[in-house]
Amino acid sequence: KGIAQRLRAFDQLLQRYPEWRGQVSLVMLVVPSRDQVAQYAALKEEIDELVGRINSQYRTIGWNPILYFYRSLPLEELAALYNLAEVALVTPMRDGMNLVAKEFIASKLDQRGVLILSERAGAARELSDAILINPTDINQLVEAMHDALVLPEEDQVTRMKAMQALVKRYNVFSWTKLFMNQLAYTKMKQHTLATEMLTVNATNQLLADFEAAAGQQRLLLLDYDGTLVPFHPNPQLARPGEELRLLLRALSELPDTRVVIISGRDRTTLQNWLGDLPIDFIAEHGVWLRTAGEDWQLFQPLRNDWKRELRPVLELYVARTAGSFIEEKDYSLVWHYRRADADLGEVRAREMLSHLSFMTANTDLQVLEGNKVVEIKNAGLNKGTAAARWLERYPPAFALALGDDRTDEDTFRAMPPEAYTVRVGTGARSLARFHLASPTEVRQLLRKLLG
Structure with missing residues (x-):
């Protein structure tokens, strides 16, 4: 729980900032636990020695630096202590959710007070308005205590309001919903099928079906990053080369063939890179749509104030x-x-x-x-919902969808059973029927469609 480290940090606070002597007391409420275990007994002895040394060094007739209680208290008395405290130190070396942090927040009716929280406590993932510290860094903890004590009241209220809203929002019902959603997702994952390689025979069948659909609508849904081009450490440098641009243009000029770039990229980037080609676009995972020769349109009204x-x-x-x-x-x-x-x-x-x-x-x-x-x-808007609009608007006799990551699974899920769905990359389980190893193999396949 980081109790000894907390005491050493408080000692250093009084040394480094003597103005706090006589002004600040540390209330140490240590709940007895496993007294018979040798390591716990040794820790209690260390805590007792630290408390005794610090109190004997700094106390005055009217002030004790540390108020040390070795017992448990009922929740009502704990809540009263939380409400009185101006700063809460929750600094475990490693912990689970840590309800103490949330109890402190819930008890601050006047919304004044500061929470200093270990980044190794589970609650740190939610309570980002606390002062987060590394519990092994004594110097950081000292400065965090000083900062908390001088934090303006207005900032205290702003932080506390935000954390109280989080604690209120994530109640037992939210946790239950999250758990059940994760359970359903796990079950869905169990039903996904391992893809098979797009073999020579499968490729030949794909090409034959593509040719057989001549004179009818043919639809090619192509992801960009990781599918048409390899990933780049800097996403803005993953521009399409002239060879890819020529390939996409040639595909789009095939009779009755619609080429749709379906990407998580923003519409401005896609427009700048490929907007002069006679192809369709689905950008930002289905947020923005553009049919060749037309203006960009929102799939549906959305908010972004979040x-x-x-x-x-x-x-x-x-x-x-x-x-x-x-x-x-x-x-x-x-x-x-x-x-x-x-x-x-x-x-x-x-x-x-x-x-x-x-x-x-x-x-x-x-x-x-x-x-x-x-x-x-x-939520509710993804590559699959956007792909479904193209399938409805241009019902295909032949459909091919290629993608490389989890966001493309929505596209595969939306495709009709007879469609060719291809996952690009290695080692992934997918809803796609087939698998290709790399963007190089994707381009080879697309070139074969040209005949």
Whole structure:
């Protein structure tokens, strides 16, 4: 629980900032636990010695630096202590949810007070308006205590209001809904089928079906990054080369053939890179649509005021993850970590997914995990819903959909059973019928469609 470290930090606070002597007391409420275990007994002895030394060094006739209670208290008395406290120190070395932090927040009826919270506590993923610290860094904890004590009242109220809103929103019903949604998602994953390679025989059948549909509508739904072009550490450098542009133009000029780029990219980038070609676009995972020769249109009216609340969360992870950055689109936010350390990026991505899942519970938002990205967008709108509009508007006799990540699974799910669906990349389980290894193989397949 970091009790000894907390005491040492308080000792250093009184040394470094003597103006707090006689002004601040640390209330230590230590609940007895496993007294018979040798390590716990040794820890209690260490705590007793630290409390005794600090009190004997600093106390005066009218002031004790540390008020030490070795017992449990009923919730009513705890709530009274929380309400009186100006700063709460919740600094475990490692912990689960940590309800103490939330009890402190719930008890602050006047919304004045500051929470100092260990980044290793589970609650830190939600309570980003607390002062987050590394519990092993004594110096950081000292400065956090000083900052909390001098924090303007207006800032205290702003932070506390935000945290109280989170605690109120994520009640037992939200947790239950989140758990059941995750359970349903796991069940869905169990039903996904491993894809098979697009073999020579399967390719020949695909080409034969494409030719047989001549004179009728033929639809090609093509993801961009990871499908038509390899991923690039800097997404803005993944521009289409002239060879790809010529290939897309040639495909679009085939009789009765519609080429649709269906991408998570923003519409401005797609317009700048490929907008002069006679092809259709689905941008931002279905938010923006454009038929060749026409203007861009929203799939449906959407709101984006939520970005003001959630962008600070992404900025927190950028600060903690070197090489990561934020991409802001019209109606979504994306955290990229392709240039970050691989292991750290994966850890931070898992933390962020958990964090954002809590924050977006009971909202009309959705958190997506892509290839080295985490994206927040409006729920109910994805590549699949947009692809379904093309299928309805241009019912195809032949349909081919290619994509490389989880966002493309929505497209595969929307396709009719007879459509050719192809997942690009290695090692992924998918709803797609077939599998290709790389964008190079994708281009080879598309060139074969030209005859």
